[in-house]
Amino acid sequence: QNVVNKIAAGEIIVAPVNALKELIENAVDAGSTSIEIVVKDGGLKLLQITDNGSGINRDDMPILCERFTTSKLKVFEDLESISTYGFRGEALASISMIAHLTVTTKTKDSNCAWRAVYADGKLVPPKPGQSADPKPCAGRQGTQITVEDLFYNTPSRRRAFRSSSEEYTKILDVVGRYAVHCEGVAFSCKKHGESGVGVATTSSTNLVERIRRVHGSSVANEVIDFEVSNTGLGFKAKGMLSNANYHVKKTTLLLFINGRAVESSSIKKSIDAIYSTFLPKHGHPFVYLSIDIEPDRVDVNVHPTKREVNFLHEDEVIEIIAAGIQERLAAVDT
Ligand code: ADP
Ligand code: MG
Incomplete structure (x- = not known):
């Protein structure tokens, strides 16, 4: 079963950019107006995405990374929209199969944030001997997803990535696309520990302005x-x-x-x-x-x-x- 899941996960996430695209879409779906991305080693070492969206309920955290867990199909007729949005509830499950995944999240109604660590679809203790239950912590409304050591358990796939700058270029391309498309959402994407940003936009509702931020004035004009x-x-x-x-x-x-x-x-x-x-x-x-x-x-x-x-x-x-x-x-x- 686990092997099957791992293979399925590897088909969905073939490169860091596939994971990031899913995480951006989740942040956008959660109604965020700010999405900040930090990347290390082209996303292979670290992909961290912080949003200010709805957050996730504490009670939903234990099943968050199980396959087919989704909050996006509320009524049966919604099944039709599966064709629009593709595979439902597979992204976080897949990522937890092939990386170390930490989720920190706070809803508007919660008086604290909650942090949980996942592996193979389930909650796991952050450190040996600790409880696997989500832990209360400080935090603002929204969700931070931290993906570390992508493909750690499939070394041959991990080794296939020769250039982390190539992966970073693909990441900037996808972030830039959503930064142009998403009206009223500010995006930033940078390498971990560096001050220079790869993409930085404001939450502008003006499409030409968003194109200017991502592609420069020569295009925007x-x-x-x-x-x-x-x-x-x-x-x-x-x-x-x-x-x-x-x-x-x-x-x-x-x-x-x-x-x-x-x-x-x-x-x-x-x-x-x-x-x-x-x-x-x-x-x-x-x-x-x-x-x-x-x-x-x-x-x-x-x-x-x-x-x-x-x-x-x-x-x-x-x-x-x-x-x-x-x-x-x-x-x-x-
Ligand atoms: P899907 O997006 O197809 O529902 P995912 O595996 O991508 O499946 O996410 C599972 C569920 O986790 C989502 O339906 C949503 O309820 C919740 N979720 C994931 N990311 C976020 C986020 N950034 N903010 C709020 N909820 C989130
Ligand atoms: Mg999703």
């Missing part, structure tokens, strides 16, 4: 807004596009579907095709695109590690978005 929707196909898309006279070295596509950062090679291809008709040979666009599709039409996480999405009527939806982008670019004279 050249974007135009974009919006298209279609009730028949059950979707809405909005975002920001670099204008026709501006380009970056590599296509930057920040794509969100139903609030989750995902990849779609077909959307990327169609955007590249539009811009290639007027950009210079080595010029590429910057595009932030957030698509909301009716939950029963989309399969965001076909598999947790596959960030590629599938949705119904994909070709038609992409065609409408592409036409909208084309029209918007043509309408703006820069």
Whole structure:
């Protein structure tokens, strides 16, 4: 059983960035307006994420890291949204299978914070001889998740990571995506013990301002807004596009579907095709695109590690978005 769980966990979390993405989504789902991330050794030694969201009830802590523990399916009909949000209640369980996991959390109604340590899905004593029960401690409202020594029990996988700077780059990329997307949430991400930050944003509700914080003024000064929707196909898309006279070295596509950062090679291809008709040979666009599709039409996480999405009527939806982008670019004279 344990071996099976460990294998399942290793399929969900193949690199530190997979764990971090899950933890960011949890913090966002908890209504946080501040999310601070500290990373050591590309996340392999330490991934710590501190939010100011709802916190977790003391009584829920013993089962927090059991598989399929989730507070996000309250009624039976909600099962439909499994297709939207993918595997439910697997993230913390998986992380506890392959790392040392400590959770410190305080809800608004609790008069103290509670800290607990997990291994293999269960509460464990922080030190030998101690009780495994959550311990009261000081703390502010919100949750701090500390993930240490990722893949400590699968040394071959641990050894496969040669460069921690490569992992850190992937982490900054994901944090940057959510920092642009999440209105009203301030993000920071830095290396442990260093003062310089990799990503630092404010809780601004202004999308261009968030792009400026993450991608710089040169990009932020050249974007135009974009919006298209279609009730028949059950979707809405909005975002920001670099204008026709501006380009970056590599296509930057920040794509969100139903609030989750995902990849779609077909959307990327169609955007590249539009811009290639007027950009210079080595010029590429910057595009932030957030698509909301009716939950029963989309399969965001076909598999947790596959960030590629599938949705119904994909070709038609992409065609409408592409036409909208084309029209918007043509309408703006820069
Ligand atoms: P899921 O997000 O699919 O529900 P997870 O394993 O990611 O599953 O998290 C399990 C549960 O733990 C969540 O449903 C939520 O109730 C709680 N939780 C996890 N992280 C946080 C957080 N940062 N703040 C508040 N609650 C959290
Ligand atoms: Mg989750």
